[in-house]
Amino acid sequence: MTNTSPHQAAPALELSRVVKSFGAVVALRSGSIRLEKGSIHALIGENGAGKSTMVKIIAGLYRRDAGEFRLDGEPVDFTSTAQSKAAGIAVIYQEPTLFPDLSVTENIFMGRQPTNRVGRIDRKAMRTEATEIFERLGVRIDPDRLTEGLSIADQQIIEIAKAISLDARVLIMDEPTAALSGVEVERLFAVARSLRDEGRALVFISHRFDEVFDLCDTVTVMRDGAYVDTMSIDETTVDELVRQMVGRDVTELFPKMPTEIGEDVLVVEGLTQKGVFHDISFTVRSGEIVGLAGLVGAGRSEVARAVFGVDPYESGSVTIEGAPLAKNNPRRAMAQGIALVPEDRRKQGLVLDQSVTRNITLAIRSRLAKWGLIWGGLENAAAQTWASRLEVKTAALDAETGTLSGGNQQKVVLGKWLATHPKVLIVDEPTRGIDVGTKSEVHRLISQLAGDGMAILMISSELPEVLGMADRVLVMREGHLTGEFERSEATPENVMYAATAEEEAVR
Ligand SMILES: Nc1ncnc2c1ncn2[C@@H]1O[C@H](COP(=O)(O)OP(=O)(O)OP(=O)(O)O)[C@@H](O)[C@H]1O
Ligand SMILES: [Mg+2]
Incomplete structure (x- = not known):
């Protein structure tokens, strides 16, 4: 379902057989993509396939070694990001590019602040526009605050606001949803669709197939730095895309291996940090994988960081094999046998x-x-x-x-x-940004480590991952533990209910 007529003139943007090397490394052997106006185009491929490199060439950050690059049919050759911006191309990069010691508004208008009649930077106009964009995105972020300390999700939203404020005709989003919650993703998609309906060309890069099928009209697959195929989204399937990306059949989820579950290793009791999380108690036994589910913002990462000692907590206790774990001291905690793979x-x-x-x-x-x-x-x-x-x-x-x-x-x-x-491994979103082929590898590894007797706490926003991997599932909502389910009772309905239900009493 595209809004493009077949008789329309040149595509909005076209790359054809583009090559890019860094020294001996060929990042892009033959990159091609054709963006139509009024369409959302998915770009998919394994980690290292060359997606971001292609984006950076379009953005003027890298210069191609060979190949063609046309905008509205005209050959172009950007030597700076300013040139691509001026041509109406906005990019949301995979890595946030915000300046932490500037305000939210200053970041949005970086390098192109509006000026008033006397040529001074018009702060009021900037502020008003920033506020309008946030309203359109349905988010509440103070435009005057510093960017420093914002959550990854909020940083991503500012990147999006930056792109929207450019009023671009081509908008490229390189894994924009990796750190967003379901509601935030929906808002982003609504904005993307309205931009498409205005006739703009969009590119969406993601490792999540459900999003690709939900949002996009067309999909281009890359493998090993080269173009593989372009299809209409209605005419393909996840299985076909995976085969084209990986070159073989893969299963996305590795079936959990049975392990022998032993004694309590990690015991957390009554952990509280006011306004962040309250009275959190749970255990993880040796050989056990405990999933920690919940919506983005429920406080799961905060609990993990407090347990590991990166962040403080006001009351409660954490022990490993009965010994109190060093508080506020990750280095000592590590020496005592705990590790945290962080979200950011x-x-x-x-x-x-x-x-x-x-x-x-x-x-x-x-x-x-x-x-x-x-x-x-x-x-x-x-x-x-x-x-x-x-x-x-x-x-x-x-x-x-x-x-x-x-x-x-x-x-x-x-x-x-x-x-x-470590004896205790906490992993926060272990497969975020990891491609479909490697995802099952990571699952297999985690499962093996549990088999070796490790106690594992796995935070994940992907329900199938939690339900597929965990022996037991804990659920958090708004800083409270709202559910605990054995593997056999951990159904999507039970977990989602505990993660979202307003009326459910906090036990
Ligand atoms: N500046 C650089 N110097 C050397 N090699 C690079 C550079 N940038 C990218 N590469 C290499 O080019 C290849 C393609 O990387 P790219 O970032 O485009 O992949 P990607 O498809 O975006 O992957 P992911 O899904 O992991 O984000 C990789 O093997 C990478 O190591
Ligand atoms: Mg990338």
């Missing part, structure tokens, strides 16, 4: 200008040291093991981690924490 991996997990090897071994360096020296052989071996178990796609393990694709960077963070082999 780019900020909390990686040193981007350091090698993949260095990042994977970051948390186990003291173990690799002999007489105060890190033994390179051990370091490389550890990095090699985890990079291959997680199928990290990189030209070399000594490459800078910042050059890896978004999904591959996430695998590195995962590897870093798995390498510590």
